[in-house]
Amino acid sequence: MTRIPAPERRTALIDAALRVVSHRGIAHATTRAIVAEAGMSLASFHYAFDSRDELIDELITTVVEREQQAVVPDHVAGDSLAEILEAGLVRYFEHLRADPEHEQAMLELTQYALRSPERHPLAAKQYARYAELAERSLAYAADRAGAQWRIPVAQVARVLVAFTDGLTLTWLVDRDDDAALAVARAAADALSRLADEA
Amino acid sequence: MTRIPAPERRTALIDAALRVVSHRGIAHATTRAIVAEAGMSLASFHYAFDSRDELIDELITTVVEREQQAVVPDHVAGDSLAEILEAGLVRYFEHLRADPEHEQAMLELTQYALRSPERHPLAAKQYARYAELAERSLAYAADRAGAQWRIPVAQVARVLVAFTDGLTLTWLVDRDDDAALAVARAAADALSRLADEA
DNA sequence: GTCTATACACCGATAGAC
DNA sequence: GTCTATCGGTGTATAGAC
Structure with missing residues (x-):
């Protein structure tokens, strides 16, 4: 027409x-x-x-390319690094709860890409992008808390991405909000211990 | 024939x-x-x-039903709870590296099940089984280290399952062994802090 | 450039010979 | 009970009218 x-x-x-x-x-x-x-x-x-x-x-x-979701917000309440990171993960979790289908779609696209050699690099790029966003959040969080990452922040970011993925997948299966928040708390605690606080 | x-x-x-x-x-x-x-x-x-x-x-x-993979081995070296948990996660990682396609298949089956209401309970059962195995491992690990979980071990198990999933998914994408071991270490550290050691 | 109609491969499932 | 042959449906992709 x-x-x-x-x-x-x-x-x-x-x-x-x-x-x-x-x-x-x-x-x-x-x-x-x-x-x-x-x-x-x-x-x-x-x-x-x-x-x-x-x-x-x-x-x-x-x-x-569209992915903009940062795990740590621009303005945070809380003082310690662990608190800032937990607030960020909780924020991500709220985002997940608001649109579960989108995250589910992202997971499916990843696994679909993993199944063909030509498309595997697309999945790798996807996770490189996640890591990049995570890295930015972590640098901001440390700065905000007056802390210093003891290992390269890129490595910390990779751990954060894994924790976020696990949180997402398990919650999509059981929809257990309390358990997801426990994951967020534990992950924030673990990450915070990879830094020296002032 | x-x-x-x-x-x-x-x-x-x-x-x-x-x-x-x-x-x-x-x-x-x-x-x-x-x-x-x-x-x-x-x-x-x-x-x-x-x-x-x-x-x-x-x-x-x-x-x-076939799933028997326990995250913590029967015989472990190491004394602290964190060390025992890390050894268990590293053991899981070796299992993942030995047969990546199997874990990838499990993830695909989960996501396939999530897409139809009739099959969603199958995915839930799958993760309940994971949690059960994780719980058993965690109880053994605490016992072995002379520690006590401060929160119900079932909740700790749920966190462990999430961390394991995240480890699996991110490694399947980037095949970064060092990063996976960093995840294992951070996860073990976080989990160990949910217990009181003797 | 946009449509309807159709080609052709492959899917799940079955009929019917043996 | 096990096979070959085939049905009806749907998938990707295209031809040809307008």
């Missing part, structure tokens, strides 16, 4: 694909389901993308 | 399905791929199982 520029169509399809993956899982993210979600015809899909694989790759790249 | 009792055929198909999921991912675990792996004809499948869904459910149930 209406003529839509190709780049615009691509982003519309990527957004639709993310909604389908979030709501129904990657197994149901077929080209038909995606164009239906986007309100387009099937042929439009292959006008904008060469293949479904190309769209999935673009989807992963896009969500990774 | 040869007549095989139905129960035997079922277990053979389940074993084959696990191999397919491990090697190629759940998306490729079609009935055809599974019977090929098992060396059977397609019709044999539907003689042993009513549907593919039934097999997948059985597969998840089976692998969960």
